[in-house]
Structures are given as structure tokens and as C-alpha cells.
Amino acid sequence: MSQITIASITLPAYYDKARNLSNLLKWMKRAADSSADLVVFPEQVLQGYLPDTLSWNGDVVSWQMAQAEVIPHGESVRALLTKAHSLNIHVVFGMTEHHPQHDEVLFNSAVLAGPDGLIGVYRKVHQPGDEKHVYYPGSDFPVFDTALGRIGMLICYDKVFPESTRELALKGADIMIMPTAWGYSGDGSLGDADPMVDSYTLFGRIRALENQCWMIESNLCGQHGNLHYHGHSRIINPRGNIIADSGSEEGMALATVDVRADIRAARSTDYLGYFFLKDYVPVSAPASPLTVFNRHAQPLGESYE
């Protein structure tokens, strides 16, 4: 497919799964009406993200446990996959997943589906704050071959870590998709001058640029739990330029792009002039207190059947 239309949606989430589902279905239709081939939604937009990540709350964990769904058999997940089929589009959305055989095991996941059904799931690897107590970490950054290109996913805090998107790029990703719940540091009264908007922009642009891949970000808006969200769902090209931005309110970033042509341009003559991945040199650092890492949690089962 030479040209595709990408829609990245900013919308609020509620602690009301039926309401969230209804909004997702409505926006899928709107995006399809704008000729979107790919529609991207925020992190945990189905059940609602944690009210904050800095204080453990047993009620919150119980609520997430009760609201979690199995992929792809959960009722809401089936409704979203059916909609993608009927609209003939691809969709990425964030949700709380529970393991099919171990329903006390939760993941913070992103689902990728196409017209023919489920394509793949990404389970968030890097967990900020209280997520460490609620979710199992993912153990892989998979890349999926789709009719739109090779798609890899990451979620929110993953983008702080260059290794996340580097792994996707080295595995051949064309499009990196990031559902997120990236809040203001305060109550949002600073608007785009809030330092968390600045860091969001820096990280988003650089992950596209340093890997010369597309980066599609979808963020929440409004107050949700104790956090305030700044939206700015974006489509960023392989030179690190923001080519579409939803703004900070409910809405859509929309662009029609030639995925491969812009990657080829970025990796040959168009920007800085070199193919960065060709000169990749892995990190070589001895074990130390600063090299602790915990990609320890082997998945309990990779099957989504």
C-alpha cells in the first residue's frame, strides 16, 4: 500500500467501560469517514488509567481486575474488532488485559487489529510508579507485518527509554505506535508550557528521528482520576517532524502519508544524510548497580487463542 491515512485520536477516558467503548466505536466511525486506514487510541482507554501512579490503592487494583478482559474474547474487545472489520480499518487501543488462564494476572496492553481480526498485542515493559504493583511487565517488543507496513508498539513511559523504539526499529518496524496516558505535571493551567508537555514532545520527536521511523502517539485529555492530560495525539515523520497534532482537546490528528517513501528519504539523503541504523553499535557496559534490569517476567502464555 503506497499511501495510507492515519488518524490518532485524543479523547477522555472514564471509569465506565460502556461509555469508553461507545466513544471508541464512535471515533472509529468518524476516522473511517475521514478515510482513515489506521486509527490509534490512548493507553488504557477502555477501562481508564490508574487514578495516579504514586499511591497504591487496593480498591483500584480490584476494580482493574474486575474490568479486565481477555484478548480477543472479551466482550468489549470483540465489539472493537467487529467494528474494525465492518469499517475495513486497522485500529490500536490500550486496555487492561487479563491472562486467559490466570485471571489474576493483569497486563497494561495495546491491541493491534485489522479488518481480518486480531493481529497482535503489546504488553507494556516499562512501568512507572504504582504500575509495578498492579501489572505484570511485558517481556518483548514485537513487530507485526500488516497490510499498512511493519508495526511495532510501545506504551507511554516506554518512550523515555531509547531501547524500546530501537528494538522495534532493528526488528524492521516502519511505524511505531504509542498509546499513552501522559499527564501534565500540574493541573494543566500552564498548558503547553507545562514541563511534561515539553518532555512528551522531546521524546516523541527524537524516537522517530533517531530511528528514522514513523511515530504515532495517542494521548488522553481532560481530568481522569487525579491526573490532568494534555492530549496532543500526533503523527511524527521519520525526520522527527510533527506533521499532524490533535491539539489538547478531544479530536483527531489526521494525515495521509507514504510510509515507505518517507522512511527511504530519511535513511538516504533527506536529513542528516545517513542511515542511522546501519551504524548501530550496541551498548557495552559491565554489570553495575546502574545496569540492573528486569525483563524477568517471562509471559505465562503467549497465545491469544
Next chain:
Amino acid sequence: MSQITIASITLPAYYDKARNLSNLLKWMKRAADSSADLVVFPEQVLQGYLPDTLSWNGDVVSWQMAQAEVIPHGESVRALLTKAHSLNIHVVFGMTEHHPQHDEVLFNSAVLAGPDGLIGVYRKVHQPGDEKHVYYPGSDFPVFDTALGRIGMLICYDKVFPESTRELALKGADIMIMPTAWGYSGDGSLGDADPMVDSYTLFGRIRALENQCWMIESNLCGQHGNLHYHGHSRIINPRGNIIADSGSEEGMALATVDVRADIRAARSTDYLGYFFLKDYVPVSAPASPLTVFNRHAQPLGESYE
């Protein structure tokens, strides 16, 4: 040492080693007069950077070969080390080094010296364009324990690659120092709107922020060879904020900072709230055409005696 004063110098280079040396000595004195403990200079500021990196030119290689010096015994190197001793300061500067036993082997190197003499040398790993034909690549990102903190170095194009500064951070660097020759994409008439200034800023800020380390950048200014340079030598704190900038003309970025206090703040509560290095997860990607790398050139000798 609790507080230190850092000076990062923007200056032009000439294809005239005596003139460059004289400028370096003059700026070391000026910086010391401003109470600098650490003075940083651009890439290859001693012999002058390649006139461009996109066309091989045998005369240029011969000239670099003739102008190269051994570290620390070369005449200009000794003059700079003597000056650091007499001023009681640390200094970093870029130069063309030739190997002590294999004088046809050139490196694009950064020298770190203190009041007591040579501390260490970094040989550029990532080589853009024609550098690949002129210089041996370095094979390591060393970190040196100094009276000012743990110092690691990178040079110019290295900063496009997140692995460069990640390795320094994982090895415990407090201060990452980058001599560079980062040109405008054009003739400089766009000023700071030139896309190469934008990429310079993005990469500089993010390498500090994602590693929560200090990043000190020193760049050339003026026309040199076929390239135009934008200056903007900078001191960037561990939250990715530019706290001092030289501007685009010959001059000095100067700041007095508490190196460790700002690192501790960045890695605890001050920004995003987490210690990113603690959650480092290495890249895990299978071999592919995109994972070619060439940290192949084992140094011919690591001794600087």
C-alpha cells in the same frame, strides 16, 4: 567538589594549527579568569575539521596526516596540558591524533586533561560520511574518575546514537562532554531556523534527560572549509534543560553548578519522578540487515605513554 564552574567555548577553527593553539590558550585563560574549573572546546579544533564530509580528497587526508599529533607528547598537546597545569583547570579539546607507533593511523579524538596532566582520550566511534575513509573508529566509551566528577566523552555524530551516552551513563558518568563540528545544513542564512540547529538541540537535550546526566557541548562557529557552523556551545542539566548557551558567535557558555545534587534531584523526585537507569532494559533484537555494526577496530594500542 560540591560546586564547579563549567565553561564551554564556541570558536572558529582555521587550517593553521599555530593560530588554533593560540586561540585555545587564550580562551583557557579567559575561562580561568571567569573561575572555570572545566573548559570544553570543539571537535578537531586544533587542526581544523574536514572541509566537508561528502567528498574524499587525498590532499585533505595528507594534510591531516601531517598535522596529527601523538597524545600526550605532541608539541601542541604539551602546550595545552602545560596551560591546564598552570591555570589549575581541567580541559577537553578535539584533535586529530596519530597512533604513537603507527603514525599513518589517525583518530578523531577528544583529550581530557587536568592540572596533573593527561587523564584520558576518547576516539570517535560513529563516523559520518568521509570520516570513514580518514580515521580509525574508536572502540570504547570510557569514563574517567576526576576531581570534578566522573567524565565520559562523545564526539558530534555519536550523539545521534542513544547507545553512546547510554553506555557512558551505565558506566557511571556524571558529566558527558561532547566536542562537535555540527554545521548548518545550508550557509547559515536561516540562523536558528536551520533544521540542523533543531536536530542539534533535540539530540543534546534528550541525551541529558534520558540519562539524567550533565551534557556539555562545544561547537565551532563561522565558515570553515565548505561548512558553516552554528556555535551554541551549551551546558545542559540532567533534566534536559539548557542552562547556558554561548550563542552562535565566538564566546563562552558559563555556569556554576552542583553536579551531584542536580543528578540526585533528576533521579529522584524532581522530573518525571523516577531513576530511569534503574529500569534500563537492554535491546534484544535478532541479527538482521539492520543490526550490522562495526565496533570491529580493536585499538592498535591503548597506551598513551
